[in-house]
Amino acid sequence: METGGLCLNERSLRPTINKFQTDMNQLKQQLREVTGRAIAAAKQATAALTLSIRTAAFEKLRVEACAGRKYAVVMSLKEGHDYVAGSVARNSQFLKPESLVGVAATIYKEFAGFKRTLQYWSRVEGSQRDECIVEGFNIVLEWTDADELIAAVEALGPGNNSAAIRQAIRQTEQAIAEKAKHILAQFEKTARLQAESGKNWAIVMSLKPGVDFTREVGSKLHAQAFDPAWLGPVAQAVYDACSEFETAFEFWSRVEGGQRDEYTVEGFNLIVRW
Numbered sequence: 001m002e003t004g005g006l007c008l009n010e011r012s013l014r015p016t017i018n019k020f021q022t023d024m025n026q027l028k029q030q031l032r033e034v035t036g037r038a039i040a041a042a043k044q045a046t047a048a049l050t051l052s053i054r055t056a057a058f059e060k061l062r063v064e065a066c067a068g069r070k071y072a073v074v075m076s077l078k079e080g081h082d083y084v085a086g087s088v089a090r091n092s093q094f095l096k097p098e099s100l101v102g103v104a105a106t107i108y109k110e111f112a113g114f115k116r117t118l119q120y121w122s123r124v125e126g127s128q129r130d131e132c133i134v135e136g137f138n139i140v141l142e143w144t145d146a147d148e149l150i151a152a153v154e155a156l157g158p159g160n161n162s163a164a165i166r167q168a169i170r171q172t173e174q175a176i177a178e179k180a181k182h183i184l185a186q187f188e189k190t191a192r193l194q195a196e197s198g199k200n201w202a203i204v205m206s207l208k209p210g211v212d213f214t215r216e217v218g219s220k221l222h223a224q225a226f227d228p229a230w231l232g233p234v235a236q237a238v239y240d241a242c243s244e245f246e247t248a249f250e251f252w253s254r255v256e257g258g259q260r261d262e263y264t265v266e267g268f269n270l271i272v273r274w
Contacts, residue, residue: 050103054110058153058161061141065149065165066172068233075107075139076121083137093120095137107139113152114141146173172233180237191272201273205238206252207231208267226251226268239270246273 057074064072077100079085087099095118100108108116122135143149146169153162187204194202207213213230226249231239239247253266 046103050106053103053107057107057111057141058165061149061153062161062165062168065146065169068172068176068236070144070149071140071142073119073138073140074111075104077104077118077137077139078134079136095120104139110156111139111141111152113155114143116141176233176237179234180241183234183238184241187272191274195274201271203269204242204247204272205235205270206267207235207249207270208265213268225249235270242270242272247271248273 053075057072060072060074064070075082077083077095079088082102082104083095083099084101088095097108097116097118117140118137119140120135120137122133124131125134126132141152143152150162150166150169153165183205187202191202194200205212209215212232212235213226214232215227215230228236228239228249248271249268250271251266251268253264255262256265257263
């Protein structure tokens with residue numbers, strides 16, 4: 001090939017071509033190394049996040065079990081981040097586990113020994129002029145009793161904190177039993193005084209919302225039947241001790257505070273009749 005009187009042949013271009021190929025190979029190697037470091041860092045971050053959520057989940061299991069509940073929310077999920085965008089039909093509150101991605105999918109799979117549900121949630125965010133509804137789902141773990149909970153945790157393998165959960169549950173159960181025993185001891189005196197005055201009933205325990213039962217009391221609650229499923233652990237223990245007798249839940253309310261800051265307190269009394 002002749003260009004402007006200069007003859008360029010393959011032999012004369014070979015050093016240039018070789019250098020170009022060497023530079024390209026080095027560049028590819030550098031890109032592979034950068035990509036490898038990025039992926040390794042991403043995997044490390046994912047593992048750290050998974051471990052953090054997993055550790056927090058064990059603590060939530062312990063707290064909820066000690067509170068007498070039989071479920072725990074271990075992770076809150078958002079669309080497009082924890083599950084595939086568009087995987088939930090419009091106006092639907094159902095999410096398939098197959099739609100979970102990333103850490104959410106890992107956490108859901110790790111706790112396969114539990115009964116798992118994906119429960120819908122929504123909340124309003126923003127100011128009055130630009131309010132918007134944010135929606136998502138929670139990964140919820142459920143169990144029927146303390147033994148089932150501990151067995152499910154132990155099945156997850158070492159480092160699951162099952163011993164701490166077991167100890168906390170036993171200590172809580174003992175504390176609940178002591179409180180229930182104290183309440184029933186007082187009821188024994190109350191029942192005797194009521195009988196001596198000619199009455200055939202007595203209040204076993206006065207129940208307050210948020211303390212002795214979980215259902216928030218509304219203005220119309222007194223017209224509804226009380227559901228024993230609302231009871232907290234201490235109240236449940238007292239109720240179970242009275243179950244072989246005739247029991248009833250009677251609504252009560254009273255006004256508290258001064259004239260300028262009066263408010264109404266409502267609740268129920270657990271009553272036993274004979």
